[in-house]
Amino acid sequence: MQLDTVKMLAKIKNTQWALADIDWDAPGAELVTGDPELYAKLKVFMADLMWIEHVGARAFAAMAKKAPDDTLAEIYRYFHAEEQRHANVEMALMKRWGMLEGDADNPILPEPNINLRLVIDWLDTYSDEMPLEVLGSVIPSLEIALDGALCKFLLDTVQDPVCHAAFEKINEDEARHLGIGFHVLEVMGHGKLHQLLVKAAGNLLNPKLIIGIAAYLPLLNRMRDNLVKLGLKEERLYEAMNKYKRIGGRTEQGRRNPWFQIISHQSAMVVDRKSLYHVPVDALVRLTDHYPRRWLKATPTWVKGLTWKTAA
Amino acid sequence: MTQYFDKAPTAGRRSRKSADPAAVKVVEVLIVGAGFAGLGSAIQLRRAGITDIAIVERGSEVGGTWRDNQYPGAACDIPSNLYSFSFAQNPGWSRGYSGSREILEYIKGLARDHDLLPLIRFQHNVEALDFDGGEGIWTVTLSGREPIKARSVVMAQGPLSNAGFPNMRGIESFQGKKIHSARWDHSYDFAGKRVAVIGTGASAVQIIPELVKVADKVKVFQRTPGWVLPRFDFQSPDWAKTLFAKLPVSQTAVREAMYWIHESMALGMIWNTPMTRALELLGNRFREMQVKDAWLRRQLTPDFKIGCKRVLMTNDYYPALQQPNCELISWPIASISEKGIRSVEGLEHQVDCIVFATGFEVSKNGTPFPVHGLGGRDLNAEWSGGAQAYKSVQVSGYPNLYFTFGPNSGPGHNSALVYMESQIDYIVRAIGKRATGEFKYIDVRADAQKAFNTDIQKRLAKTNWNSGCKSWYLSADGFNSTMFPGFATQFARQMADFRERDYRLV
CATH class of the missing domain: 3.50.50.60 (FAD/NAD(P)-binding domain)
Known part of the structure; x- marks a missing residue:
């Protein structure tokens, strides 16, 4: 099903909102802060969620450069900013719940885990060079996991009405992101199959992409482990991945996109505990724990753009 | 072929003050705007012996764009020796790229030194232009003033003269x-x-x-x-100013060198x-x-x-x-x-x-005020799909009306004033032809205009301007009615060639 991107862009422009639209001082914070067990779990979860949104934002920035037309490029520019807004909202929620370290008026950004850092490094160095097929197929799978599993988990766990109000807005944005995501996934399945396959094989041999995959796979496994530890039901992840497979594969074009097939299979393995896939990837997770921090690049300045503030 | 009517339009439009033709003097040339183009046209018309000129200016001083653009840091991005008229060189430019105040002083100097101030009617805002084909006369309607009648009109109101706040939400x-x-x-x-x-x-x-x-x-x-490219700006040394003043040919040589350096840029820019x-x-x-x-x-x-x-x-x-x-x-x-x-x-x-700093409302799809030509034809309506003209200066069906910076005369790599001088020379020739009194008006043929535009659009399709980016050079639907697809030298050659066969002389 083809989507009218011009109408979608108009809709995106007409449905903008700001952090100032949310009453951050409204009552309800005690529903989180008054529950020490929930508080401790959420602190880790929120930081991870914020970072995932933030790296997603950077991926959209890279996609804007590769978009085949001006409308889609403009949509990706908006999505880049909207994902940043989501990360900002999540930071503001952390601020509301007293989860940020440092001075109250000048809190410190939570430290990303090593796998996030490696993905940030890779995005900063190589994402602008990646073809749209790769990022355009990965992003919907991440979005659907975020939307279908993480956010639902959060809203089931947290009763603070401000959190619900904020995520109502975030979910509306994410629905549009998914709409465009699956549209692009299908568009990239157009063309002769053998050409699509040759192109995908060529991309898979790109050393820059191989480094990206080596950074991305352990991140997924670490996140899955963290989430399950926090109480997220694994079925939720299964459901999300099945949704990706179902929606992405609903048309012939979608199914013909080799990257959709690769990611569908890879996602199925991620959520299948018994898969042999986890042997090398879990080993990579353990290995990255020993990754020398001095080998990391200096934190890119786009990371420093995150803020919990409503006004600046 | 377009059908022309030599009848003055009378009905169907808004009423406005009309004056008794017998009582109103008809000027030979009326110029709209007292900026670079308007004053340059007046100087060259006079040099050609056409002295019956009136200039209407909506502001209260000369200078046009350079009078209006006095924001901090305002300066020209073409070297001053090239961003000035070749027939009125200024040996005293203080810098390589002068600021807007100095450029404004230069323009004021043009008006003063060429005794143009008596020709200028300040605070005269043009509301409409209407052509009477029977008489061969333009009626220039002004805000709150008696209209002026003229044989020929030079539109020198500037392409970048209308500034407004953008239409942004909230x-x-x-x-x-x-x-x-x-x-x-x-x-x-x-x-x-x-x-x-x-x-x-x-x-x-x-x-x-x-x-x-x-x-x-x-x-x-x-x-x-x-x-963004570096600007090689510098303070003009005193010796250079003295040399230029004492030996104008030295300044002309510098100007020529700058001209050719900029011309070479066309190879990469256009x-x-x-x-x-x-x-x-x-x-x-x-x-x-x-x-x-x-x-x-x-x-x-x-x-x-x-x-x-x-x-x-x-x-x-x-x-x-x-x-x-x-x-x-x-x-x-x-x-x-x-x-x-x-x-x-x-x-x-x-x-x-x-x-x-959101730019100007460049007239790509319309005129700044209603312009009605032969038989009441409306230029705004004709240009709604993109402005078109013949060699940028004239439009078929609008006789004796001349444009400076008309459609497809914009430079991307060289001084706008170089292009302007070529246009002015052309306009002076055309007006001179009419001023002999042999004809009521001269009107470019529709087929000549069409052939010109077919060619220019074909050439534009191969340029960088039409390579996919959005810019004020293009209309919303991507039509390029602003730029000239070639070297300034080619533009000058185009304007030096006055083809009588492309005109109807009535």
Whole structure:
């Protein structure tokens, strides 16, 4: 099903909102802060969620450069900013719940885990060079996991009405992101199959992409482990991945996109505990724990753009 | 072939004051606008012996664009020796690239030295032009004044003369100060203020370094980064001024050298050639040299070919952006609020003042006021799909009406005044032909105009301007009615060739 991107862009422009639209001082914070067990779990979860949104934002920035037309490029520019807004909202929620370290008026950004850092490094160095097929197929799978599993988990766990109000807005944005995501996934399945396959094989041999995959796979496994530890039901992840497979594969074009097939299979393995896939990837997770921090690049300045503030 | 009617339009339009033709003197030439083009036309017309000239000017002093654009840092991005008339060179330019005040003084000097002030009727705002084919006379309707009648009219109101606030969501709600770059409020004190600048085009890159010096905080909202190249500016040494004054041929030689340097730029700016790549390489190296942070550099990297939009010539813009009190914001703007600007990443950027460096309403699809030609035909309606003219100066069905900076006369690489001089020379020849009294009017043939435009659009399709970026050179649907697809030398040759067979002489 083809989507009218011009109408979608108009809709995106007409449905903008700001952090100032949310009453951050409204009552309800005690529903989180008054529950020490929930508080401790959420602190880790929120930081991870914020970072995932933030790296997603950077991926959209890279996609804007590769978009085949001006409308889609403009949509990706908006999505880049909207994902940043989501990360900002999540930071503001952390601020509301007293989860940020440092001075109250000048809190410190939570430290990303090593796998996030490696993905940030890779995005900063190589994402602008990646073809749209790769990022355009990965992003919907991440979005659907975020939307279908993480956010639902959060809203089931947290009763603070401000959190619900904020995520109502975030979910509306994410629905549009998914709409465009699956549209692009299908568009990239157009063309002769053998050409699509040759192109995908060529991309898979790109050393820059191989480094990206080596950074991305352990991140997924670490996140899955963290989430399950926090109480997220694994079925939720299964459901999300099945949704990706179902929606992405609903048309012939979608199914013909080799990257959709690769990611569908890879996602199925991620959520299948018994898969042999986890042997090398879990080993990579353990290995990255020993990754020398001095080998990391200096934190890119786009990371420093995150803020919990409503006004600046 | 278009059918022409030699009958004055009478009905179907709004009523306006009419004067008894017998009582109103008909001037030979009426010029709209007392900027560079208007004054240059008057000087050259007089030199050709046509002295019955009136200039109507909506402002209260001469200068046009350079009178209006007096924002801090305003300067020309073409060297002054080339951005001046060849027939009125100024040996005293203080800098390589002069500021707007000095350029305005030069224009005032033109009016003064050529005794043009008696011809100018200030605060005369043109509301409409109507041609009477029977009489061969234009009626120039003015706001609150008696109309003026003229045999020929030169439209020299300038393509960049209409500035307005852009149509942005919530703009009317902003409670702070709003300033447009082309209508600068010199009484507003920026010291200690938080300022937002919307736009990063030619005006913005000149304003921002000046604002950063005085304001408390400057937030620059960028939509599309442009190509920035270094500007080789310098203070003119006294010896050069003395030499130019004593030996004008030396200044002419410098002007010629600059002309040919700029002409060579066309190879990279107008068409996609290896020189385009060389210029882009220069732009990339310049950015790498001036911008240390990789992310900021990425934000400032254009994603279109150099020349597709106007190239920004500045050494101060990138350093200004990196000052501690300055911030580049490349998030899209969601809306303007009471207190400032809300960008899509969710923040409200609260400011005391918003500077709109958002450009001008360039007349690509219309005329600045209603123009009715033979049989009441409406130029605005005819241009609704994109402006078209014959050699940029005349439009079929609108006899004795001449445009400076008309359709497809814009340069992308050389001095606008070089193009203007060629147009003025052409206009003087055409008006001179009519002024002999042999004809009531001269009107370009529709088929000649059509053939001209078919050719020019074919040539434009191969240029960088039409290579995919959005710019003020193009209309909303991508039609290029502003630029000339060639060298200034080619434009001059086009304008030097007056083909009588392309005209109806009535």
